[in-house]
Amino acid sequence: MRYIIIGGVAAGMSAAMEIVRTDEKAFVTVLERGKDYSYGQCGLPYIINGVVPSTKDVIARTVSTFREKYGIDARIFTKVTGINVEQQIVRGIQTETNQTFQLEYDRLLIASGTDPVVPDWKGIDLNGIHTLKTLVDTDNLKYDISDNVQNVTVIGGGYIGLEMAESFQTLGKKVKLIQRGNQLATIFDKDMAKLIEKEAVSKDINLILNEEVTGFSGENRVETVETDKGSYQTDLVLLSIGVRPNTQFFSETEIHRNGQGAIFVNAHMETSIPNIYAAGDCATHYHIVKQLDDHIPLGTTSNKQGRIAGANMAGNPLTFKGIVGTSIIKFFDLTLGRTGLTEIEAKKLTIPYEVETMSALDHAGYYPDNDKLKIKLIYNKDTKLLLGGQIIGKEGVDKRIDVLATALYNKMTVEQLTDLDLAYAPPYNGVWDPLQTMARKI
Known part of the structure; x- marks a missing residue:
């Protein structure tokens, strides 16, 4: 064969x-x-700032x-x-x-x-304009980040855009992040995205929303990013507007x-x-x-x-059971997790839904060094079936987003969340996990 x-x-x-x-x-x-x-494409942003030493490490x-x-x-x-x-x-x-x-x-x-999506913008072929998709892209970008590069512009606020803004900032660069729409991370609802934007600003990212890039200018190398509202000096551009x-x-x-x-x-x-x-x-x-x-x-x-x-x-009949739309991103001190539907997606699909949001501690309140989690649950108004969740915080996001992903895969209701036997010890959780507290409230 x-x-x-x-x-x-x-x-x-x-x-x-x-x-x-x-x-x-x-x-x-x-x-x-x-x-x-x-090779692991998801590891490429961490090669740029040296967290992962070399492209060889992701092969x-x-x-x-x-x-x-x-x-x-x-x-x-x-x-x-x-x-x-x-x-x-x-x-x-x-x-x-x-x-x-x-x-x-x-x-x-x-x-x-x-x-990568690369629009036919004026000046798109200038040196210093990069995408990040392959090992070759990674080596080229890493080689191009010299001491002479001080001002870096990231275009696009999705997965790669956020990770690369952090990567450049940890290298000591001055970072601008330009997003065409009115929020970063459109895989989250706008109320949750505000936490991401607050984190970006707190880490000295120059966040520019509601501006559309129209082109670039420079002699042989990019010197200016031009938008529909102005122009910005830059030494290097990372283009990350989708695939x-x-x-x-x-x-x-x-x-x-x-x-x-x-x-x-x-x-x-x-x-x-x-x-x-x-x-x-x-x-x-x-x-x-x-x-x-x-x-x-x-x-x-x-x-x-x-x-x-x-x-x-090869003749072995296996089936793909599907996805529930789970993803997670590290962005500076925050972990951003989501699964299932956002409010925007539920509206688009005309599903009758309700929303519950809550701030909770990531572990027992009396145990030191706890931090807040912001949690948003979306569920079917009529059937109480879970539809999706978004969680942003410093610790414990991955644990809980995976619980929600498993619940969505098994088509569980909000009430069934309260029956789950979840791990508890003061350094990791409260007696009632925040997801179960929310479910009881609903």
Whole structure:
């Protein structure tokens, strides 16, 4: 059986390893357009400020390991340009040699990930303007942060934008963060985002909301960021305004995609074309709470979907059960956690909902060094089913957001939260966990 996988990072290599484990006679070819395989993209911001010493530290397995230990034909600098679905052929080009190639497949996995959104702004090609998606991006950015770089501008207040604002600030840089909308971190509701904005300002981040970048100016290197309301001097720019699925290379096929370009898949990771599967950031992710296909590109989901795709390709029928939209971010002294639906999402889906918010201590009040948590629960007004939660604080956020994620996965009601047997000791919790206190109040 000839397996071809497009993409050699999280989903692609999870699938490749599952195929090798399941089908002893498998011939697996992986086509990676870059030079690096199987690395943790979520760790890249921490390489920039030296918390993680090197890009080598986030590589799980090298190209040579896949080739020599597992017998995978792991290719690099191979850019796929098209797919002939009738003849089951992948076309592409080897970018180092400029040689074109064609490969036949029995089963194909598209795990091509996402690309950073880079608008066609004036001056976008100036030196000193960076994105952060690959190990090459990381090395280039780290090399560019010299002592001469003092003023750094981060454009975009999402995951990477927040993490990179912190990273630059800990390097002693003066950081501006420009956000087009009226709040940071739009995966949170505005009332919770205010806590994030307060933290940014307290750490001397120059926060600029409600301004849209229109371009850049400078001689050979960026010197000024221009917006619809003014201009700002800068020595370096980190562009982080979102990503889009890397799926343009098979636009001539009839594979079904959503409005963002993500490939629709079923629970077995099958696409609308026979013998073609998709997984990871380029695919859709069934959302258990929304009960529809969504697109929330995260490393955890990519690894799960990749494993399930590989198993199904090799004849072991596994199913992907879905996501509930869980994520967590470290931002200076705060941890920002969310799962399920926000108020905005519940409104958009016309779900009758109620909200409960509370400030609580992260552990017993009499035990030293406790801090406040801000918790927001969203639940169905009629059925009392949990719909989502957002938690921001210094300690204990991860514990409680995972409790909520598990409750959402199991479609629990607010009342059922009170029955959970959660861990208690004064250094970690009160006798009643804040989530259960809120549930009792509701």
